Amino acid sequence: MSETPSNGETPIVRPRRSPAAIRAAADDFRTADAQLRAAGGDADPKAAKRNELLVSALFALGGLFGVGFLVAYFAIKLGPKHGDVLDQALKSNLALGLTLTGALLCLGAGVVLWVKLLMPHPQVTEDRHDFFSTEEDRLAAAADFNRGAEEAGVGRRPLLVGSLLAGTVPLLVAPIALLRDAGPMPGKTLRHTAWFKGSKLIDLTTGEPVKLGMLAVGSLVTVMPEGATVEEDATSPTILIRLRPEEYKPVKGKENWAPEGHVAYNKICTHAGCPIGLYEQQTHQLFCPCHQSTFNVLEHCKVVFGPAARPLPQLEIYLDDEGYFRAAGDFNQPVGPSFWERG
Amino acid sequence: MTTTAPRRSKPTTMTGKAVGGVGRWADDRFGGASFLRRTFNKVFPDHWSFMLGEIALYSFIILLLTGVFLTFFFDPSIKEVVYNGSYEPLKGVKMTQAFASTLNISFDVRGGLLIRQIHHWAALIFVASMSVHLLRVFFTGAFRKPREMNWVIGALLLQISLLEGFAGYSLPDDLLSGTGLRIGFSIVESIPVIGTYFGFFVFGGNYPGPQFIPRLFTIHILLIPGILLLLISAHMMLLWHQKHTQFPGPGKTETNVVGHRFYPVFMAKGGAFFLLVFAVLAFLGAAFQINPIWLYGPYNPAQVSAGSQPDWYIGWLDGSIRLMPPIETNIAGHTISWNLLVPGLVLPGVIFGLLTMYPFLEAWATGDKRYHNLLDRPRNRPVRTGLGVMSLVFYFILWLAGGNDIFAHVFHLSINTLTWIFRVGVIVAPPIAFVITKRLCIGLQRKDAALAEHGHETGIIKRLPSGEYIEVHEPIDAGLREFIGARAEGEGGPKPITRGKRPGGPLVAAQRKLGGFYGDGAPAPLPEAHHNGHGEHHPEELETPVD
Ligand code: HEM
Ligand code: FES
Numbered sequence: 001m002s003e004t005p006s007n008g009e010t011p012i013v014r015p016r017r018s019p020a021a022i023r024a025a026a027d028d029f030r031t032a033d034a035q036l037r038a039a040g041g042d043a044d045p046k047a048a049k050r051n052e053l054l055v056s057a058l059f060a061l062g063g064l065f066g067v068g069f070l071v072a073y074f075a076i077k078l079g080p081k082h083g084d085v086l087d088q089a090l091k092s093n094l095a096l097g098l099t100l101t102g103a104l105l106c107l108g109a110g111v112v113l114w115v116k117l118l119m120p121h122p123q124v125t126e127d128r129h130d131f132f133s134t135e136e137d138r139l140a141a142a143a144d145f146n147r148g149a150e151e152a153g154v155g156r157r158p159l160l161v162g163s164l165l166a167g168t169v170p171l172l173v174a175p176i177a178l179l180r181d182a183g184p185m186p187g188k189t190l191r192h193t194a195w196f197k198g199s200k201l202i203d204l205t206t207g208e209p210v211k212l213g214m215l216a217v218g219s220l221v222t223v224m225p226e227g228a229t230v231e232e233d234a235t236s237p238t239i240l241i242r243l244r245p246e247e248y249k250p251v252k253g254k255e256n257w258a259p260e261g262h263v264a265y266n267k268i269c270t271h272a273g274c275p276i277g278l279y280e281q282q283t284h285q286l287f288c289p290c291h292q293s294t295f296n297v298l299e300h301c302k303v304v305f306g307p308a309a310r311p312l313p314q315l316e317i318y319l320d321d322e323g324y325f326r327a328a329g330d331f332n333q334p335v336g337p338s339f340w341e342r343g
Numbered sequence: 344m345t346t347t348a349p350r351r352s353k354p355t356t357m358t359g360k361a362v363g364g365v366g367r368w369a370d371d372r373f374g375g376a377s378f379l380r381r382t383f384n385k386v387f388p389d390h391w392s393f394m395l396g397e398i399a400l401y402s403f404i405i406l407l408l409t410g411v412f413l414t415f416f417f418d419p420s421i422k423e424v425v426y427n428g429s430y431e432p433l434k435g436v437k438m439t440q441a442f443a444s445t446l447n448i449s450f451d452v453r454g455g456l457l458i459r460q461i462h463h464w465a466a467l468i469f470v471a472s473m474s475v476h477l478l479r480v481f482f483t484g485a486f487r488k489p490r491e492m493n494w495v496i497g498a499l500l501l502q503i504s505l506l507e508g509f510a511g512y513s514l515p516d517d518l519l520s521g522t523g524l525r526i527g528f529s530i531v532e533s534i535p536v537i538g539t540y541f542g543f544f545v546f547g548g549n550y551p552g553p554q555f556i557p558r559l560f561t562i563h564i565l566l567i568p569g570i571l572l573l574l575i576s577a578h579m580m581l582l583w584h585q586k587h588t589q590f591p592g593p594g595k596t597e598t599n600v601v602g603h604r605f606y607p608v609f610m611a612k613g614g615a616f617f618l619l620v621f622a623v624l625a626f627l628g629a630a631f632q633i634n635p636i637w638l639y640g641p642y643n644p645a646q647v648s649a650g651s652q653p654d655w656y657i658g659w660l661d662g663s664i665r666l667m668p669p670i671e672t673n674i675a676g677h678t679i680s681w682n683l684l685v686p687g688l689v690l691p692g693v694i695f696g697l698l699t700m701y702p703f704l705e706a707w708a709t710g711d712k713r714y715h716n717l718l719d720r721p722r723n724r725p726v727r728t729g730l731g732v733m734s735l736v737f738y739f740i741l742w743l744a745g746g747n748d749i750f751a752h753v754f755h756l757s758i759n760t761l762t763w764i765f766r767v768g769v770i771v772a773p774p775i776a777f778v779i780t781k782r783l784c785i786g787l788q789r790k791d792a793a794l795a796e797h798g799h800e801t802g803i804i805k806r807l808p809s810g811e812y813i814e815v816h817e818p819i820d821a822g823l824r825e826f827i828g829a830r831a832e833g834e835g836g837p838k839p840i841t842r843g844k845r846p847g848g849p850l851v852a853a854q855r856k857l858g859g860f861y862g863d864g865a866p867a868p869l870p871e872a873h874h875n876g877h878g879e880h881h882p883e884e885l886e887t888p889v890d
Binding site for chain 1: 384385386423429430431449450451452453454456457460461489522525526528529530532533534535536537538539540542543544545546547548549550551552554584585586594597598599600601602603604607608611612614615616617618619621622625626628629630637643644645646647648649651661664665666667668669670671673676677678679680682683686716747748758759762
């Protein structure tokens with residue numbers, strides 16, 4: 001290995017300098033210093049003093065803003081005892097934020113002016129040294145590496161290396177195995193919702209079961225199965241819409257799914273799972289606000305526009321003797337976005 | 344072996360003595376005086392565009408500072424509570440502890456709202472400054488050898504930061520963040536074979552998943568910030584080691600750096616700039632409301648608000664999802680929802696893949712293996728610049744498409760029409776942008792050449808003895824000439840590769856083609872100035888001016 005790389009890099013270990021050289025360097029420094037002072041505005045001491053005052057004033061002003069921040073912190077109290085909660089929070093936010101801005105701005109601007117007005121900032125040129133090594137160094141490094149491998153016997157003792165690798169493999173798998181309990185197996189979870197045979201349709205907002213007559217023609221309500229919550233059963237929310245009975249065009253197998261013109265469709269978009277948000281009464285279209293998929297209720301919620309690829313699944317419902325709507329069972333297909341095993 | 348610590352002449356001032364004392368103490372133990380010297384004297388070139396990366400760095404520091412404050416009060420739990428805090432309109436509403444604690448930070452912790460708002464603004468500015476920094480590096484060719492790996496690190500930083508931002512956006516468990524997570528879960532579900540399992544394991548069950556917010560919290564405050572910190576450190580160390588690039592100009596060569604010393608000028612400027620970035624963020628946090636979660640309300644899987652928008656940097660993904668036609672296939676009992684898989688995973692995967700590998704692709708195509716410390720002017724690399732503008736147009740259209748409902752509303756267009764405009768636009772507009780940009784670049788090169796040859800117009804009209812009128816042109820000064828003249832790099836720019844050895848091979852053929860494609864429009868060396876008596880440049884002019 002060569003001690004002084006020939007690529008022009010300054011060697012890190014420098015020879016001790018003679019006292020004369022040190023003195024010369026110090027002289028150099030003093031001359032340079034004087035030149036820099038001259039360049040930095042000390043040539044015109046009056047202007048320099050003015051600039052110094054200006055910068056100091058900015059720093060002092062920054063300090064004042066800082067004090068203002070502390071005062072605002074303690075003076076503006078939050079909470080219902082001190083007025084309108086939102087107003088107080090916004091007031092405190094504004095006062096704290098503006099004083100903080102002021103403080104930072106003054107300090108920052110002060111330093112900028114310090115550099116611009118009072119510091120010499122000469123353009124200097126520095127050489128780029130090649131940071132790659134010399135060819136000898138590279139060869140030497142390779143030789144050192146090989147020597148180490150040789151000493152360790154990596155090449156000569158394949159059994160050692162092989163068994164080390166083999167012994168490590170289980171430990172590499174272990175972290176993955178350890179993540180097994182991160183979640184349950186999907187199983188049939190995605191194929192079912194909380195709907196069951198005979199479940200009443202519970203109005204999500206009122207918590208009351210929906211009865212015939214509660215919905216006017218053209219209106220809709222979000223319903224949940226009995227005993228379910230949206231938090232636990234995020235795919236169960238379903239929309240119940242009342243059409244005019246003649247508007248429902250029954251298809252084979254779904255003749256009786258619309259008692260008195262009431263149809264129920266799952267509310268979870270078959271695209272990416274947002275809840276369908278809007279119903280356009282005139283066109284009978286359901287609209288998902290996330291990516292604008294549009295479903296036509298009169299055509300069994302066929303997709304008429306947007307990125308969703310499947311109609312919203314329909315829930316079979318019937319009217320019981322007391323006039324309550326009930327589900328005839330769970331949805332007959334998985335609801336919500338697609339997944340690999342959906343089929 | 345005995346060694347004596349070197350002695351120096353004593354400093355005379357009080358501070359000088361103190362600093363000297365501490366310095367000697369430290370150097371006796373750690374050494375490092377020579378390292379410090381090199382550090383102090385390191386030269387940094389100056390250009391406004393070099394500050395973009397700095398803004399990103401400072402925003403990151405501010406994110407760390409404000410983020411730590413938020414962790415003291417934020418409770419990442421999806422335990423259900425009935426809100427009983429100070430904010431009247433939500434009293435009695437069921438919500439998760441995560442949402443309640445975010446309300447608490449906003450309304451009951453003094454300065455909490457400010458820190459939250461600064462944190463969010465800093466996140467937006469962080470990603471924005473990083474993106475513009477990336478553009479600067481791209482268009483000036485700063486990613487070329489030897490800096491390819493720093494480009495790769497930067498590209499990774501951008502991708503990871505997007506994840507970090509999305510994770511943070513999702514933490515407060517308000518209506519918007521829950522909607523974003525729902526879509527995220529569905530995208531994961533769309534991965535063939537493993538998607539369902541992956542989703543269940545990551546979320547701890549079917550959406551919304553009982554474990555998810557706490558896990559996201561750990562990811563957001565520990566895992567990703569740790570990785571970011573590591574990558575940012577590597578980014579800075581490489582920058583330091585390889586030295587900054589510089590624009591061509593008088594006295595600037597491939598083998599030097601012209602600029603200011605790190606200490607004190609650059610350091611002071613950097614410190615000041617940090618304070619100013621912080622000041623801007625504090626002002627944004629003070630005066631511009633952001634993410635007012637109390638208006639959105641807590642997340643509820645059965646609710647969504649119309650016109651909800653993600654943070655700006657997710658917009659292009661939202662747009663690509665909106666534009667994708669409804670394609671889904673069912674093969675042998677297995678469903679693939681291309682409508683999520685392609686715009687949500689394949690497209691960003693391809694885009695980020697190309698982005699990350701770009702320096703190697705370009706070097707491969709051009710066969711350029713030289714070191715580059717002088718930056719390109721974008722016009723002098725028409726193809727690269729064209730590709731960049733093309734990508735920007737593509738990105739921007741996707742980004743606009745992410746707000747198609749809002750545009751439809753504002754411009755009274757049907758969403759249907761608008762979506763089709765975007766669908767066509769995203770395919771047709773980028774190539775057009777490429778062609779126009781390339782032409783423009785070549786036009787600008789010609790203008791440069793004319794300028795170098797004939798000089799500036801002075802507006803002075805002279806009558807020649809022959810009776811002819813001419814406008815007096817003044818030759819451009821040497822500095823400008825050097826700046827625009829650097830385009831040719833003395834070799835007419837990167838040359839298409841000609842590898843004689845394996846003439847066949849589709850790869851080599853592709854490389855040749857690409858090389859030709861890249862070489863097209865590369866500038867010729869500047870013409871000499873017309874000598875009309877003012878034209879000689881004096882050697883002094885070439886010397887580094889002191890500013
Ligand atoms: C590095 C880039 C980071 C980005 C891009 C980022 C982004 C975000 C965003 C967009 C939010 C939502 C803010 C809101 O609710 O208004 C957020 C929330 C949060 N972040 Fe970060 N963050 C970053 C780093 C950090 C770090 C380092 C920490 C902590 C050590 C942190 C702690 C938090 C906490 C606790 C919240 C939730 C509390 C709340 O919303 O009030 N973040 N983050
Ligand atoms: S989630 Fe409904 S359109 Fe995408």
